[in-house]
Amino acid sequence: MSSTRVIKANGIELFIREAGQGPLVVLCHGWPELSYSWRHQIPALAEAGFHVVAPDMRGYGASAAPADVTAYSIFDTVGDVVGLVQALGETRAMVVGHDWGAPVAWHAALFRPDIFSAVAGLSVPPPFRGRGKPLDLLRQGGVTNFYWQYFQAPGVAEAELERDVARTMRIVLGGRGLADPSAAMFVQEGKGFLGHATTEEPLPAWLSETDLAYFTETFRKSGFRGGLNWYRNLDRNWELTAPWQDAQIHQPSLFIAGSKDAVITGLIGAKRVNELERVLPNLTRKLIIEGAGHWVQQERPEEVNAALVKFLREASAR
Template structure:
């Protein structure tokens, strides 16, 4: 059975879920999720002979939530992964991420290939560093209302998402896009008639409890470092991500429309072992189609 504990890393406590023994596999969640998003993968990967550890990353659930926005830069996030691997007594791990966790996984493999045996990104592919700040590009392409730009002003999206946490998560995970959106992040999403089959009322309640404890500001602060991260990573311009890699994406994931796995993305992962398109899956890939994602991960690990 998975068990939970805290690990001290880089001056904060990370709450982790772990199970199994063998080569280390680290699972990194996205926004707005927690380690609970890997509930289907953890027992299956552990049963296959691996030590699986899924942290609640900084700013989330029971983990440390530094106040300063600058405490959520890509250097902090990668540092947490490297520090976690070391605190677990290991020298290397296969690092798997979904959504924002995918971005952290790719960056960890880029900056510390000595620590990463293999890297898997789910939903978000490897992103080449562009010639201009990312928020400038999204503003020009999608407008100021694009969610990543909307998230920038401290307190604004925080208040919207924290107002009714159950509604925020229900709409984010299961809502339907409106043809004529209202302002804000949630204004473009209509209430679902029912929860999808992959998300039970009990599952939703777990997420609600976790975000009631933490709020959304920690996760939003990751977005508030997008341009800072671009500045900080200038030294890795055009650098390849060399560890063995895998990319998994739901065929109906809207992220594919603005972060495609195109020739530019493939060019920076010379050791790409495969691309897995998951039929019938949207953005919450490992929750929506756990059996497909788990099997793809096990194939890669083997």
């Protein structure tokens, strides 16, 4: 059974779910999610002989949500994970991240190889620091309606997503009735981020009404600003990571994604998945789970758990 508590790390309070004993594994969730998103992994990894800790990341759930937009840079979010390891009385850990949690995990391994001995990223490939700021490159490419851009102006996305939180979570997590999921990443004029959702589809088999109610109630209390502030640091993160241009992550690494995940099926995502070894010279496995979408660890827990257990066991035995 997992337990929960609040722990002070990196100058803020983080709510964590925790289980098991053994080598430390930190699980970092993405947007718009919670430590609850790892509900299938926590018991499986604990049973496999690991001390598993999953925080509500900065800005989410019961963790602190600083008001300042600049408090959500990659240095702050990685700093939280470093601080968490220290607050738990450990000096070494393995780190796993999904969605926005994946860049945190990749950068944790990149910035602090002395702490993070192995890294797994789900759905989002490792950092390929491009030739310019992400938002500048979108504009230069003639793109003005990508969801990253829509999320930039404080208050706009918050107002839309918070208008009916139950509907928001049902659409974002449960699916939008779209034949092409990548279309959901583009915001039609006047329609907002949720404008593509034409029908209230039944929930997918992997997401119960109880699960949805937990996400809904938590975001109803916290709002969406904290999570959206991560997106408001995209260009700043590019500037801050200049010293790591073309750097590699040399620890053992694992990449997992769903074959139907729009993050990896688009032109840029597909290219990055094909070139993982450029950044990850010690990539042990690239697992693309056929038929799975973006919420891969919730959609296909058995396959994800098996891959993680094998990887973490081998990495901790080194």
